[in-house]
Amino acid sequence: MRKFILAAVAACFSLAANAQQALWSGETVVSPDIHPDNTVTFRFKAPKAVTVQVTGDFLPATLVDVPGRDMKMEAPGVANLKEGKDGVWEYTTEKPLDPELYSYSFIVDGLKVMDPANVYMNRDVASVTNIFIVSKNKGDKGDIYSVNDVPHGTVSRTWYNSPSLNMNRRLTVYTPAGYETSKQKYPVFYLLHGAGGDEEAWIALGRTAQILDNLIATGKAEPMIVVMTNGNAWQDAAAGESPRGMVPPTMGGAGTQNVKPAAFELSFPEIVSFIEKTYRVKADKKNRAIAGLSMGSFHSENISKYYPDMFNYVGLFSGAMVGDGGMGNQSSPVYSNFDSQMATQFAKKPALYYIACGKTDFVKQGVDQLRAYLTEHNYPFEYKETDGGHIWRNWRIYLSDYAPKLFK
Amino acid sequence: MRKFILAAVAACFSLAANAQQALWSGETVVSPDIHPDNTVTFRFKAPKAVTVQVTGDFLPATLVDVPGRDMKMEAPGVANLKEGKDGVWEYTTEKPLDPELYSYSFIVDGLKVMDPANVYMNRDVASVTNIFIVSKNKGDKGDIYSVNDVPHGTVSRTWYNSPSLNMNRRLTVYTPAGYETSKQKYPVFYLLHGAGGDEEAWIALGRTAQILDNLIATGKAEPMIVVMTNGNAWQDAAAGESPRGMVPPTMGGAGTQNVKPAAFELSFPEIVSFIEKTYRVKADKKNRAIAGLSMGSFHSENISKYYPDMFNYVGLFSGAMVGDGGMGNQSSPVYSNFDSQMATQFAKKPALYYIACGKTDFVKQGVDQLRAYLTEHNYPFEYKETDGGHIWRNWRIYLSDYAPKLFK
Numbered sequence: 001m002r003k004f005i006l007a008a009v010a011a012c013f014s015l016a017a018n019a020q021q022a023l024w025s026g027e028t029v030v031s032p033d034i035h036p037d038n039t040v041t042f043r044f045k046a047p048k049a050v051t052v053q054v055t056g057d058f059l060p061a062t063l064v065d066v067p068g069r070d071m072k073m074e075a076p077g078v079a080n081l082k083e084g085k086d087g088v089w090e091y092t093t094e095k096p097l098d099p100e101l102y103s104y105s106f107i108v109d110g111l112k113v114m115d116p117a118n119v120y121m122n123r124d125v126a127s128v129t130n131i132f133i134v135s136k137n138k139g140d141k142g143d144i145y146s147v148n149d150v151p152h153g154t155v156s157r158t159w160y161n162s163p164s165l166n167m168n169r170r171l172t173v174y175t176p177a178g179y180e181t182s183k184q185k186y187p188v189f190y191l192l193h194g195a196g197g198d199e200e201a202w203i204a205l206g207r208t209a210q211i212l213d214n215l216i217a218t219g220k221a222e223p224m225i226v227v228m229t230n231g232n233a234w235q236d237a238a239a240g241e242s243p244r245g246m247v248p249p250t251m252g253g254a255g256t257q258n259v260k261p262a263a264f265e266l267s268f269p270e271i272v273s274f275i276e277k278t279y280r281v282k283a284d285k286k287n288r289a290i291a292g293l294s295m296g297s298f299h300s301e302n303i304s305k306y307y308p309d310m311f312n313y314v315g316l317f318s319g320a321m322v323g324d325g326g327m328g329n330q331s332s333p334v335y336s337n338f339d340s341q342m343a344t345q346f347a348k349k350p351a352l353y354y355i356a357c358g359k360t361d362f363v364k365q366g367v368d369q370l371r372a373y374l375t376e377h378n379y380p381f382e383y384k385e386t387d388g389g390h391i392w393r394n395w396r397i398y399l400s401d402y403a404p405k406l407f408k
Numbered sequence: 409m410r411k412f413i414l415a416a417v418a419a420c421f422s423l424a425a426n427a428q429q430a431l432w433s434g435e436t437v438v439s440p441d442i443h444p445d446n447t448v449t450f451r452f453k454a455p456k457a458v459t460v461q462v463t464g465d466f467l468p469a470t471l472v473d474v475p476g477r478d479m480k481m482e483a484p485g486v487a488n489l490k491e492g493k494d495g496v497w498e499y500t501t502e503k504p505l506d507p508e509l510y511s512y513s514f515i516v517d518g519l520k521v522m523d524p525a526n527v528y529m530n531r532d533v534a535s536v537t538n539i540f541i542v543s544k545n546k547g548d549k550g551d552i553y554s555v556n557d558v559p560h561g562t563v564s565r566t567w568y569n570s571p572s573l574n575m576n577r578r579l580t581v582y583t584p585a586g587y588e589t590s591k592q593k594y595p596v597f598y599l600l601h602g603a604g605g606d607e608e609a610w611i612a613l614g615r616t617a618q619i620l621d622n623l624i625a626t627g628k629a630e631p632m633i634v635v636m637t638n639g640n641a642w643q644d645a646a647a648g649e650s651p652r653g654m655v656p657p658t659m660g661g662a663g664t665q666n667v668k669p670a671a672f673e674l675s676f677p678e679i680v681s682f683i684e685k686t687y688r689v690k691a692d693k694k695n696r697a698i699a700g701l702s703m704g705s706f707h708s709e710n711i712s713k714y715y716p717d718m719f720n721y722v723g724l725f726s727g728a729m730v731g732d733g734g735m736g737n738q739s740s741p742v743y744s745n746f747d748s749q750m751a752t753q754f755a756k757k758p759a760l761y762y763i764a765c766g767k768t769d770f771v772k773q774g775v776d777q778l779r780a781y782l783t784e785h786n787y788p789f790e791y792k793e794t795d796g797g798h799i800w801r802n803w804r805i806y807l808s809d810y811a812p813k814l815f816k
Contacts, residue, residue, distance in 0.1 A: 028656075048517050109456050114522050119536055119647065120654045123527050132654060149651040152576065154566040158588070159559075168560065180566070180686045239527065243557040246528045246540060248436075278588045 029088055031117040032104075032132045038096035040134070042104070043117065047087025049108050053078050056104025056129070057393065058097055074360075074389060078107065099142035100393065101207065103129040122205050124392070125196035126249045143214070144400055145207040150217035151177030155209050157199070157241075160274035164267040169230055170237035171271070172199045174209055175279065176216055176223040185282045187407040188225045188275055190268075190311075191399070192292030192299050194319075196251040198238035199230040202399075205392045211400050222407045224289075227275055231292070231299055232256075233263035261330035265302045272310065289406045291315025291354070293395045294363070298327060301370075305341040306334045308348050313406050315354045317398040318390055319363050320370035346379040352405055353381040356398040358388045437496055439525040440512075440540045446504035448542070450512070451525065455495025457516050461486050464512025464537070465801065466505050482768075482797060486515065507550035508801065509615065511537040530613050532800070533604035534657045551622070552808055553615040558625035559585030563617050565607070565649075568682035572675040577638055578645035579679070580607045582617055583687065584624055584631040593688050595695035595815040596633045598679070598719075599807070600704030602727075604659040606646035607638040610807075613800045619808050630815040632697075635683055639700070639707055640664075641671035669738035673710045680718065697814045699723025699762070701803045702771070706735060709778075713749040714742045716756050721814050723762045725806040726798055727771050728778035754787040760813055761789040764806040766796045 031043040042054045059077025081089035103122060106113045114121065115130045122131050135142025153176045159168045176186065191208065193201040202208045208226055215221035234256045236242045239249035276283040290311045292300040297319030304314040321327070326335035346353075353374070357367040374381050384401055386394050439451040450462045467485025489497035511530060514521045522529065523538045530539050543550025561584045567576045584594065599616065601609040610616045616634055623629035642664045644650045647657035668674075684691040698719045700708040705727030712722040729735070734743035754761075761782070765775040782789050792809055794802050 046519055049519075108519060109517075111454055111457075111516060111521065112524055113519065114536070116520055117656065118654075119531050119534055119657060121529075121536075126527055128522070128527055128529075146653065147645075147649060147651055152567045152578075154564050156562050156564040158562040159585070170560075177567070237555075241555060243555055245554065246526075248525065249527060 029117050031115050032130075034132065034134060038098075038134050038136060039093050040097055040132070041090060041092040042081065042106075042115070044081060044089045044106050044108070044113075044115065045087055046089060046108055049083075049087075049089070051107075051109055052081040052083070052089040053107040054081060054091055054104055055079075055107055056102055057391070058093065058100075058102040058104065076104075081106075097134045099135045099137075099140035101131060101133045101142070101145045101396070103131045105129050123200075123249070124205060125251060139218070141397070141400070145210050145396060146214075147210055148214055148217070150213055152213050153177050153209060153216075154179065155203060158278075159237075160271060160278075162267050162270050164270060165233055165263060167236045170199050170241055171230070171274075172203050172228040173275075173279070174203070174212055174226040174228070176212065176225070178223065179225075179280070183280075184223075185280045186223060186225045187287035187289070188227060188272075188279075188281050189289040189291070189313075189403065189406060190227045190229060190271070192229055192231050192290070192296030194292070194294030194296050196249075197293075197296075198232060198235065198249075199228050200238045200241075202228045205395075206399060207396055208399065211396065212403060215400065215403055221404045224403075224407060225275070225279055225281060227271065229271055231264050231296055233259045233267065260332075261326060261328075262302065262332035262334035265299055265306060265334045266332075268303050269307065269310075285309055285312050286351075287312075287407060289313035289315070289352075291317060291399075291402055292319075293317040293398075294319045294390065295327075302326070302334050304350070305338075305345045308341070308345040312351045313354070314350055314352065315356070315398070315402045316367075316370075317356050317395055317402075318358065318361050318367075320355060320357075320367045322366075322369045322373045342373075342377070342379065346377070353379065354384070354402055354405065355381055356384040356386070356394070356401070358386050358390065358394045360387075361389045361394075363390065437525050439523055440538075442540065442542060446506075446542050446544060447501050448505055448540070449498060449500040450489065450514070450523070452489060452497045452514050452516070452521075452523065453495055454497060454516055457491075457495075457497070459515075459517055460489040460491070460497040461515040462489060462499055462512055463487075463515055464510055465799070466501065466508075466510040466512065484512075489514075505542045507543045507545075507548035509539060509541045509550070509553045509804065511539045513537050531608075531657070532613060533659060547626070549805070549808070553618050553804060554622075555618055556622055556625070558621055560621050561585050561617060561624075562587065563611060566686075567645075568679060568686075570675050570678050572678060573641055573671060575644045578607050578649055579638070579682075580611050580636040581683075581687070582611070582620055582634040582636070584620065584633070586631065587633075587688070591688075592631075593690045594631060594633045595697070596635060596680075596683055596687075596689050597697040597699070597721075597811065597814060598635045598637060598676075600637055600639050600698070600700030600707050602700070602702030602704050604657075605701075605704075606640065606643065606657075607636050608646045608649075610636045613803075614807060615804055616807065619804065620811060623808065623811055629812045632811075632815060633683070633687055633689060635679065637679055639672050639704055641667045641675065668740070669734060669736075670710065670740035670742035673707055673714060673742045674740075676711045677715065677718075693717055693720050694759075695720070695815060697721035697723070697760075699725060699807075699810055700727075701725040701806075702727045702798065710734070710742050712758070713746075713753045716749070716753040720759045721762070722758055722760065723764070723806070723810045724775075724778075725764050725803055725810075726766065726769050726775070728763060728765075728775045730774075730777045730781045750781075750785070750787065754785070761787065762792070762810055762813065763789055764792040764794070764802070764809070766794050766798065766802045768795075768797045769802075770798060 029043040033041040055078045061074040064075040081091040118130045156173045290300045297316040304311045437451040441449040463486045469482040472483040489499040526538045564581045698708045705724040712719045
């Protein structure tokens with residue numbers, strides 16, 4: 001009797017996988033198949049398909065028309081797979097891929113389809129794509145974005161109360177390896193997402209935990225806490241993590257119109273106060289940094305000048321502006337007196353004012369304006385320029401470049 | 409100049425979504441569309457498709473042959489969508505759905521395809537499906553599995569060192585709402601996954617954070633810490649979270665064969681010790697519970713009898729056995745002297761020994777054997793039987809039933 005049961009149990013462990021495959025479409029293919037020379041083969045089993053394509057940021061981008069607007073924007077390239085034995089379609093990159101985290105999807109007879117051989121995905125607003133990482137040498141981008149055999153920090157999703165926004169709100173908090181046992185206090189780096197993002201964006205698309213684990217393990221960055229906020233003042237938490245339920249994520253959303261100008265910026269001290277009460281931190285300006293991408297960059301610029309005693313390190317990734325009125329010519333003390341706020345902030349000599357932007361980013365003109373303004377006023381800053389536009393590839397680079405400069 | 413930049417920024421926020429849609433397949437459809445009466449409509453835009461089907465556990469299961477074996481197993485039902493206007497296919501359930509978390513996928517011309525209108529998914533081993541929740545009344549299953557407007561606990565992914573398994577290993581830890589500020593000590597519930605699972609299984613498929621948040625908020629369960637371990641002794645962390653990289657998840661895996669019998673069970677005190685050093689806990693038997701599903705149920709049975717002073721509450725969900733030798737007739741002190749280990753455990757009068765199983769579960773025979781054994785020896789236990797088999801629907805029910813019985 002016992003033998004029978006054990007056999008049944010053992011059988012089930014393997015048959016679950018078998019049966020699933022039987023249901024879902026037959027034998028397993030390997031995809032993406034990253035070869036030793038870093039060329040990559042994509043495979044997709046679809047015996048009945050007429051065309052199978054792969055699209056992703058590993059292919060050269062193409063310019064496409066923006067529907068309804070007189071603009072073009074970069075879109076991921078598309079390559080055709082060829083049908084081989086048993087209905088397995090295949091495409092191999094012409095050249096080895098550079099170290100990077102890439103995203104891709106298949107297009108089967110015009111339909112976007114996830115790779116059934118790859119469970120790894122990222123969500124960017126409402127778009128889900130498969131991902132993979134290519135690395136060549138220790139310390140290259142692919143390596144820094146990977147989970148390596150180094151001590152790992154803890155990643156927590158926790159909630160703080162915001163009286164000013166009148167809700168409990170979700171945060172993602174990275175504490176460095178050793179936090180639990182060291183009894184030390186740590187500096188804190190506040191890291192802000194862009195429009196359409198939330199407190200999940202930096203940890204997933206930005207690979208914050210991997211980047212910090214690796215930079216800290218190799219001595220390139222100081223051990224620090226990283227706090228990834230939700231910068232949508234109308235929203236308590238990422239899509240699916242709030243009582244709003246499993247609603248489709250959007251760039252804006254219900255409630256946006258009820259938010260007062262600069263509500264998020266004005267509420268920021270509530271986050272700092274929660275963190276400094278909850279974690280073992282060094283609670284002074286010298287040990288606080290802020291940075292953000294796109295909308296989060298505007299937030300960082302505004303928060304750091306409106307609260308000039310709060311942050312010693314300021315990072316603006318792909319977004320900057322000069323003048324009053326915020327992004328929509330809004331009336332708020334945060335968006336007033338730009339010149340005097342900047343004068344006060346720089347009179348207090350922040351340790352680092354860091355700006356980064358892609359050469360083809362559509363916000364570059366605003367970034368150049370702020371650089372000119374800072375230069376004109378003799379306000380010191382660092383500037384990093386990279387290829388490409390308003391994309392996560394750049395924001396991971398900026399994070400990897402900025403974090404090592406903090407708290408030294 | 410500034411106006412231009414603001415316009416460009418504003419434009420981009422909406423055009424990103426537009427352009428993506430243009431790339432990915434046109435206008436948005438709503439799917440799944442949960443109607444007020446809890447019938448549900450699934451929609452899929454595929455103008456060129458010949459057949460579009462939906463499969464999922466909201467449909468009556470069908471029996472299918474297991475390839476290569478003389479067995480049948482339950483498989484999710486399949487329903488056909490009908491093509492309507494603009495190539496949008498549609499299917500509406502015949503009846504309202506009962507409160508539950510459901511999973512589904514589309515099948516387009518024989519290919520499994522995720523729902524492009526739904527970013528919510530669960531991974532079960534290597535299979536990814538979309539999910540949705542149906543609820544009717546406060547306190548029903550759908551409600552208990554949902555994020556509600558109640559205080560939320562913190563969910564952390566953290567790493568502990570296991571000298572006996574010779575690696576750093578990943579844990580998912582739920583601390584209840586108020587943990588950060590209460591200064592109280594909490595009881596701890598160790599919750600173990602099944603074969604093919606890992607430290608992500610209970611938090612994602614099991615909805616542990618939502619279930620505990622809701623049960624604690626309504627006073628049905630005591631505030632407690634829940635520790636979700638990784639029970640694969642050959643593995644440091646879930647797929648994608650370890651230096652093994654983004655490998656396909658499997659039921660077993662490389663390294664399995666090097667693991668000594670009962671290695672995970674023997675290493676368990678390392679986890680308890682880490683938790684009791686790291687969190688504010690009540691560190692005694694009265695305040696420790698364990699439970700697991702399937703393989704994790706065998707683990708819980710074995711750990712609780714081999715360390716009879718450790719756990720006051722023991723939960724066996726869909727898995728139990730009687731006798732020496734473990735699951736594979738293995739030689740280990742953990743799998744020896746079953747009778748005397750059980751006698752010792754029950755002489756120490758655990759507060760609760762809880763067994764739960766589905767009526768059609770393939771492990772039911774082993775569960776019935778253990779129930780007979782316990783009855784024969786006058787060892788007290790509680791038993792809960794539900795419809796259905798070896799599935800997450802049951803494990804969420806057992807967790808919701810078991811957690812309120814702890815630490816009272």
